Amino acid sequence: MNLLLDLSTPIVMGILLGGLYSLVALGLSLVFGVMKLINVAHGDLVLMSTYLAFSMMTSFGLDPILSLVIGMPVMFVIGFAIQRYLLNRAFKISMEAPLIIAFGISIILQNFYQIVWTPLSRGLTPSYAMLSFSIGGLNVPLVYGLDFAVSLIVMLALREFMKRTYVGQAINAASQDRGAAQLMGINANRVYAFAFAIAMVLAAIAGVFLGLTFPFTPQSGVSFLIIAFGVVVLGGLGSIAGTFIGGLVMGLAQTLGGYFIGTGAQMFVAYLIVFIVLGVRPQGIFGR
Amino acid sequence: MPEEPLLKVSDINVFYGGLQALWEISLTVNTGEIVAIIGANGAGKSTLLNTIAGVIHPARGSIEFEGRRINTLEPFHIVSRGVCLVPEAGRTFPNMTVRENLNIGSYNSQARGKKMQNLELVYEHLPVLKERQNQLAKTLSGGERQMLAIGRGLMSDPKLMLFDELSLGLSPIIINELYRVLREIRARGITVILVEQNVRRSLKEADRAYILECGRVVLSGNVAELREEEKVQKAYFGT
Numbered sequence: 276m277n278l279l280l281d282l283s284t285p286i287v288m289g290i291l292l293g294g295l296y297s298l299v300a301l302g303l304s305l306v307f308g309v310m311k312l313i314n315v316a317h318g319d320l321v322l323m324s325t326y327l328a329f330s331m332m333t334s335f336g337l338d339p340i341l342s343l344v345i346g347m348p349v350m351f352v353i354g355f356a357i358q359r360y361l362l363n364r365a366f367k368i369s370m371e372a373p374l375i376i377a378f379g380i381s382i383i384l385q386n387f388y389q390i391v392w393t394p395l396s397r398g399l400t401p402s403y404a405m406l407s408f409s410i411g412g413l414n415v416p417l418v419y420g421l422d423f424a425v426s427l428i429v430m431l432a433l434r435e436f437m438k439r440t441y442v443g444q445a446i447n448a449a450s451q452d453r454g455a456a457q458l459m460g461i462n463a464n465r466v467y468a469f470a471f472a473i474a475m476v477l478a479a480i481a482g483v484f485l486g487l488t489f490p491f492t493p494q495s496g497v498s499f500l501i502i503a504f505g506v507v508v509l510g511g512l513g514s515i516a517g518t519f520i521g522g523l524v525m526g527l528a529q530t531l532g533g534y535f536i537g538t539g540a541q542m543f544v545a546y547l548i549v550f551i552v553l554g555v556r557p558q559g560i561f562g563r
Numbered sequence: 564m565p566e567e568p569l570l571k572v573s574d575i576n577v578f579y580g581g582l583q584a585l586w587e588i589s590l591t592v593n594t595g596e597i598v599a600i601i602g603a604n605g606a607g608k609s610t611l612l613n614t615i616a617g618v619i620h621p622a623r624g625s626i627e628f629e630g631r632r633i634n635t636l637e638p639f640h641i642v643s644r645g646v647c648l649v650p651e652a653g654r655t656f657p658n659m660t661v662r663e664n665l666n667i668g669s670y671n672s673q674a675r676g677k678k679m680q681n682l683e684l685v686y687e688h689l690p691v692l693k694e695r696q697n698q699l700a701k702t703l704s705g706g707e708r709q710m711l712a713i714g715r716g717l718m719s720d721p722k723l724m725l726f727d728e729l730s731l732g733l734s735p736i737i738i739n740e741l742y743r744v745l746r747e748i749r750a751r752g753i754t755v756i757l758v759e760q761n762v763r764r765s766l767k768e769a770d771r772a773y774i775l776e777c778g779r780v781v782l783s784g785n786v787a788e789l790r791e792e793e794k795v796q797k798a799y800f801g802t
Binding site for chain 1: 639
């Protein structure tokens with residue numbers, strides 16, 4: 276009985292954290308599903324939203340979640356511009372060129388963050404950051420609960436968007452057969468730009484909630500990318516449900532690994548599971 | 564009163580993959596016709612259709628639809644003018660349902676307002692699509708996928724439909740069905756260009772035909788005349 280009660284903490288925390296991890300991975304999964312591009316700058320772009328929220332909080336006292344009202348459109352425009360003017364041209368050059376461009380963006384961003392915000396560890400700490408709430412007798416940080424709730428809402432909203440709007444359907448079609456999509460009247464280039472822009476909006480949301488949950492430095496983008504990557508490997512590409520499951524597995528692997536082995540081994544266990552899945556079922560649990 | 568042709572291809576030279584595929588091709592299609600383009604494999608029939616649809620742009624010459632030039636436009640633009648290509652093997656979206664495939668057919672701005680109307684029409688002509696509306700396209704049989712491709716094309720509210728090898732690899736029963744649909748499409752006032760390897764069948768359905776050989780038009784005219792032509796008899800009917 277005691278063991279069960281003890282286990283419930285890492286399990287609940289793992290699930291809540293898993294929600295956040297799936298949110299981080301959504302943008303990466305979308306971009307790969309549509310453009311077959313592994314956006315190695317994804318983590319750093321997520322971090323951009325975190326730093327933007329940080330600046331808005333320290334300069335104007337704007338609550339990070341509220342600041343998304345500004346952050347999301349900004350990231351949308353940045354994403355649209357990156358795809359339309361940079362990546363689009365890179366695709367015409369070669370298959371590898373966009374990857375290299377993404378890498379370049381990643382390096383530039385990391386150094387930019389270093390210069391503007393210094394290597395100091397930061398955090399998004401509004402008044403409610405220290406609050407906790409209870410689930411069935413367990414005390415859990417409020418932020419973790421918010422993370423999970425928001426992830427769920429975003430994933431459901433994204434699924435509805437992809438299914439019900441013409442843009443969403445066009446993105447889906449273009450990712451399955453770009454040529455046939457063009458024959459249906461879809462402007463593939465513009466649709467790709469939209470998809471990337473949407474991925475950036477997802478990254479914007481993820482960035483704020485990551486900043487509320489963990490401290491961050493200019494290098495955090497790398498950790499975010501690795502998490503997103505792990506989630507996508509576990510859950511498979513092209514499936515929102517898969518990304519959710521992948522996130523849960525990552526979160527649980529981390530917390531349970533930490534519980535049974537020790538906090539130092541947390542990430543190791545998570546990565547180990549990713550490694551095993553990659554070997555046994557490379558397309559992921561839900562992958563096609 | 565002489566009517567302007569619906570589609571006018573004038574002296575186009577088309578290059579594909581660095582090599583010249585079409586030489587000074589000219590053809591016209593009048594509203595309400597079914598025009599067949601026939602020829603052996605590699606004669607350039609698909610290249611011609613792809614050029615009309617805007618997938619390839621001619622290096623020389625022009626293509627006019629309803630009197631307006633389209634040869635410099637992108638495919639998605641040409642669709643909204645009313646030209647729809649049903650590509651070889653249909654190329655339906657495999658991981659979307661029949662209904663979703665049809666929906667995306669009305670993506671272009673001209674067709675969106677008429678989506679429900681056109682859907683009713685499509686289900687009327689192709690009842691099997693209504694039956695299978697929630698099935699994923701990849702689970703359909705070859706003939707059903709081809710029907711879905713036709714239905715999807717109809718959703719774009721076309722004035723001119725181009726069919727690339729409609730009957731390729733399909734059984735005679737299915738082919739009959741497809742041609743039945745084709746005739747119903749024509750009865751609706753949609754003009755048709757048909758590219759087929761099955762010469763006999765396509766000549767049965769068409770009003771006029773163009774015969775392509777090695778990227779050039781070698782013979783053209785209405786079907787009755789063509790059938791009499793000695794060359795055609797020898798080449799395609801073995802007499």
